[in-house]
Amino acid sequence: MIQFERIHHVSLAVRDLDKARAFYSDILKFREIPRPPFQSKGIWYEVGDQQLHLLEHPISDTLRERGIDTTDGHFSIWVKSYSETKAWLDRMGVEYVASPDSVAGFAQIFVLDPDRNIIEFGAEYGS
Template identity: 30%
Template sequence: MTIQSLNHVTIRSRDLETTRNFYVDIVGLRDGERPPFGFPGYWLYAGAAPVLHLIGSRGSTATGSGAVDHVAFAYEAEDYDRVVAALAAHGFDCARQTVPTHGSRQLFIEDPDGVCVELNFPAA
């Protein structure tokens, strides 16, 4: 048995529209086709893959990342300054880190439901 890749991550959201807008407008995913399940939600795509699924909270009051610490998205190295500027324009204060062993840069922000989101850029 060999796993081919991670298929997707699902985030339970208290406000689907706000969370969808965050991942589309801020992170850069694309809203795409989703099967007609019997509950509201979105499938958000990176390229042709629906990597992030959003579903309603079903009345849950739980917040934060829970057992999953964060979700990370990969960008091209040359996107770093553009993404930092876009985050600032949307009022996001992000934590920044450079990985000592290979120089990749990371930005950390929280989505509208308190999930930690890492934006990862390889060394230039």
């Protein structure tokens, strides 16, 4: 039997690493961490105890073309405050779909990165 401890990282394909860095580093304020010298281009971020790995694929059939669909594949980050996260996204001009009273049992905000990868921010109700 596999004894799971935690998710280590999520990897996402991006078309333009500079655009992705501007979004994840400058807008979302993720902290970039060192990345081994792979032959491929990418950026690694620390997100709590886990990591997000962005991998540049200028031509990729795996990237989405549509808008936010909360039933599509995505990754979720738990945040301390729903209202502060929503206010930050407003200030930064990031479009989102918000569900403050989601049937999920917690508040949800969904956004798209520049390559249309879906990111969910989850928080306690009323936070």
